[in-house]
Amino acid sequence: MSVAAGSASELTRARVRSAWIFLTPMMIVLALVAGWPLIRTIYFAFTDANLSALDDTRFIGFANFLEYYEGEWYGLLVDPDWWNAVWNTIWFTVVSVALETVLGMIVALTLNTAFKGRGYLRAAILIPWAIPTIVSAKMWGWMLHDQFGILNEILIGIGIISAPIAWTASPDTAMWAVIMVDVWKTTPFMALLILAGLQILPTDCYEAAKVDGIHPVKVFFKVTLPLIRPALVVALIFRGLDALRIFDLIYVLTSNSRETMTMSVYARQQLVDFQEVGYGSAASTMLFMIIAVLVVLTLTVGKVRLGEEVK
Amino acid sequence: MKFQALFGASAMTLAAALMASPASAASVSISCGAVGQELELCREAADAWAQKTGNEVVIVSTPNSTTERLALYQQLLAAGAGDIDVFQIDVIWPGILGSHFIDLAPYSGGVEKEHFPSIIENNTVDGQLVAMPWFTDAGVLYYRADLLEKYGESVPQTWDEMTEIAKRVQDSERGEGNTGMWGFVFQGKAYEGLTCDALEWIDAYGGGTIVNGEGDVTVNNENALAALKLAGSWVGNIAPEGVLNYAEEEARGVFQSGNAVFMRNWPYAWALGNSEDSPVKGKIGVAALPKGGSDGKHTGTLGGWQLAVSKYSANPEVAADLVMYLTSYDEQKRRAVKGAYNPTIAALYEDKQVLEANPFFGELYDTFVNAVARPSRVTGTAYNQVSNEFWNETHAVLSGTKSPEDALSDLESSLKRMSRRGW
Numbered sequence: 001m002s003v004a005a006g007s008a009s010e011l012t013r014a015r016v017r018s019a020w021i022f023l024t025p026m027m028i029v030l031a032l033v034a035g036w037p038l039i040r041t042i043y044f045a046f047t048d049a050n051l052s053a054l055d056d057t058r059f060i061g062f063a064n065f066l067e068y069y070e071g072e073w074y075g076l077l078v079d080p081d082w083w084n085a086v087w088n089t090i091w092f093t094v095v096s097v098a099l100e101t102v103l104g105m106i107v108a109l110t111l112n113t114a115f116k117g118r119g120y121l122r123a124a125i126l127i128p129w130a131i132p133t134i135v136s137a138k139m140w141g142w143m144l145h146d147q148f149g150i151l152n153e154i155l156i157g158i159g160i161i162s163a164p165i166a167w168t169a170s171p172d173t174a175m176w177a178v179i180m181v182d183v184w185k186t187t188p189f190m191a192l193l194i195l196a197g198l199q200i201l202p203t204d205c206y207e208a209a210k211v212d213g214i215h216p217v218k219v220f221f222k223v224t225l226p227l228i229r230p231a232l233v234v235a236l237i238f239r240g241l242d243a244l245r246i247f248d249l250i251y252v253l254t255s256n257s258r259e260t261m262t263m264s265v266y267a268r269q270q271l272v273d274f275q276e277v278g279y280g281s282a283a284s285t286m287l288f289m290i291i292a293v294l295v296v297l298t299l300t301v302g303k304v305r306l307g308e309e310v311k
Numbered sequence: 312m313k314f315q316a317l318f319g320a321s322a323m324t325l326a327a328a329l330m331a332s333p334a335s336a337a338s339v340s341i342s343c344g345a346v347g348q349e350l351e352l353c354r355e356a357a358d359a360w361a362q363k364t365g366n367e368v369v370i371v372s373t374p375n376s377t378t379e380r381l382a383l384y385q386q387l388l389a390a391g392a393g394d395i396d397v398f399q400i401d402v403i404w405p406g407i408l409g410s411h412f413i414d415l416a417p418y419s420g421g422v423e424k425e426h427f428p429s430i431i432e433n434n435t436v437d438g439q440l441v442a443m444p445w446f447t448d449a450g451v452l453y454y455r456a457d458l459l460e461k462y463g464e465s466v467p468q469t470w471d472e473m474t475e476i477a478k479r480v481q482d483s484e485r486g487e488g489n490t491g492m493w494g495f496v497f498q499g500k501a502y503e504g505l506t507c508d509a510l511e512w513i514d515a516y517g518g519g520t521i522v523n524g525e526g527d528v529t530v531n532n533e534n535a536l537a538a539l540k541l542a543g544s545w546v547g548n549i550a551p552e553g554v555l556n557y558a559e560e561e562a563r564g565v566f567q568s569g570n571a572v573f574m575r576n577w578p579y580a581w582a583l584g585n586s587e588d589s590p591v592k593g594k595i596g597v598a599a600l601p602k603g604g605s606d607g608k609h610t611g612t613l614g615g616w617q618l619a620v621s622k623y624s625a626n627p628e629v630a631a632d633l634v635m636y637l638t639s640y641d642e643q644k645r646r647a648v649k650g651a652y653n654p655t656i657a658a659l660y661e662d663k664q665v666l667e668a669n670p671f672f673g674e675l676y677d678t679f680v681n682a683v684a685r686p687s688r689v690t691g692t693a694y695n696q697v698s699n700e701f702w703n704e705t706h707a708v709l710s711g712t713k714s715p716e717d718a719l720s721d722l723e724s725s726l727k728r729m730s731r732r733g734w
Contacts, residue, residue: 051389052410052692069731146553147565169500169556171710254556256378257501258703259712272382274696275389275407 044281051275064282085266093243104190112198129188137252140181174259197231263287337626340369341397347579348650360636377503393623396630403687409436412619416440418631426655443638444655448614449682453574456596470601477549494549496562497575505702507612512538514610514683516603522686531723539715543708582651597671613682
């Protein structure tokens with residue numbers, strides 16, 4: 001991608017040409033399956049479209065976002081439910097991704113050492129990640145059930161709690177239940193990405209550290225962590241993006257409950273349950289903008305230049 | 312499974328359309344609920360009709376939650392999909408979905424006059440009969456007759472009494488080692504069912520129907536407050552905390568396994584509670600829901616399901632014939648006797664066999680006829696949003712995250728915002 005204009009040789013130009021030929025089909029597909037829906041959603045955000053009569057839509061400007069009507073402000077930007085969903089999403093993302101990173105790191109470090117049966121363990125640890133989210137969410141829904149759930153059974157059995165807890169129903173525990181299931185499901189993914197980073201580290205630094213008799217904890221913070229930082233940041237961005245648009249797990253476990261409603265659940269409720277395609281599209285557009293801003297922020301603060309990863 | 316059924320149905324509809332000749336047998340698909348014995352009864356009846364007419368019926372099962380079912384229907388109908396010919400729709404949906412259904416009056420031969428007029432009126436949108444009533448519903452109070460007798464308690468007449476009796480019996484039973492016993496279970500999940508339950512509490516106290524017939528938001532009043540205050544005291548006291556995530560079947564699960572003294576549910580739970588394998592068989596009774604204080608009233612939310620034919624159906628005449636068969640006198644009688652589904656034909660409430668199977672149909676006739684309707688007519692397509700606000704605020708009161716005062720005033724302001732340009 002570092003073609004200096006003007007000094008391009010015939011060979012470089014031929015390469016660029018074939019690159020475009022190879023890229024074009026992909027870009028057309030992307031434009032069709034990602035670009036077009038995105039543009040259409042943004043267009044709908046400025047209309048009063050309704051699911052029951054999609055042909056009969058009017059352009060209403062920014063009214064879905066913010067509107068002044070008879071002395072009061074209306075619209076998405078002043079909707080407390082929307083901001084509740086935004087904070088829920090951010091809280092969920094920060095907590096779950098942080099937990100997944102720490103646990104994933106521990107798992108990856110363990111799997112990176114040589115021991116018997118390592119291959120099997122690496123395969124086994126991926127199982128939670130491989131189960132479809134709907135299936136694992138339903139499974140956890142039953143395990144967390146207040147009357148018949150195995151989790152309450154175990155906790156009462158060993159005497160930690162005296163009465164069953166309604167994990168997904170109680171406002172105090174609903175979000176934590178969701179976070180727990182997400183951590184269970186996604187830690188393997190984090191571990192895998194970090195493990196990939198660990199496996200390409202040069203061994204000479206470690207040998208030098210060993211010769212100098214440095215404590216392993218210090219080695220981790222001074223050698224391993226700085227070296228895998230690029231891989232770690234990429235993993236964090238992947239997971240962060242994924243977590244910001246979380247939908248299926250939360251919808252199955254707690255449906256439209258306010259305690260756990262995320263931006264995606266909110267947008268779906270407006271689009272489908274309330275048939276407000278215009279307003280729901282406004283919410284989806286905001287979701288897109290928020291994610292875009294957060295990605296730019298992360299890239300800037302993390303000082304990651306994605307282009308460099310290619311080397 | 313569902314998608315296979317849908318694809319199968321669409322493939323068959325397509326095949327039927329291609330081979331269309333008036334004499335040949337058609338294939339129609341019908342969506343049936345699966346709460347309690349619904350699916351079984353629906354399949355039996357559909358098969359009987361298929362045998363009689365030589366047509367074929369494909370049954371598509373749908374989610375149990377009314378809220379999710381509506382979402383599915385909306386997506387199918389908005390896309391103009393002809394995959395489902397006959398839709399089973401909730402009593403509150405004619406206003407939301409009516410534009411997608413055909414007028415059934417030309418096929419009914421006037422039999423709609425035998426059904427309850429209030430339901431026929433409810434199902435008439437812009438002068439068109441968009442759905443035929445299949446069964447009606449009203450919330451009722453189930454109680455454990457054996458336990459009330461054991462402790463010398465009577466069937467509660469007011470919600471306060473219910474709360475006290477539930478507490479006393481629950482504590483006594485727990486004292487005797489029955490540690491899993493709870494006083495009261497109901498539908499406390501944040502979905503349409505909670506709207507039904509909470510409307511009953513408020514209406515029992517004379518607190519109105521959230522939005523009145525003229526479209527004014529009336530919910531923030533003293534009587535509604537009294538109702539929500541009492542309801543807010545239940546969770547953790549006489550109702551398990553899990554009730555905050557219970558729909559009909561979860562509540563029935565707890566009651567039918569013998570772990571609750573009282574339950575609010577629809578009449579269908581009667582037949583199942585008295586079925587052969589039920590642990591509480593012969594030990595349960597049904598009464599009208601309690602009044603809100605001595606000058607309150609017995610009430611129940613009007614529920615019930617209708618059958619409608621999709622505009623996008625390839626065989627609307629055949630589908631309409633199926634609807635008329637399923638909603639007929641004989642079929643409604645069979646469903647009442649076998650499944651305790653309330654008929655929508657007044658004459659069936661005097662039928663001996665029906666009353667023998669469901670003695671409470673006669674005693675609670677007034678409750679069924681005078682059930683309180685949710686404000687779906689006046690709020691039209693916005694009903695789902697109104698209901699959503701209502702159940703969310705009620706849920707917040709039940710789970711203790713909001714005071715009843717705050718919940719009602721927040722609800723009032725959000726409903727007023729919603730209706731700022733009329734419903």
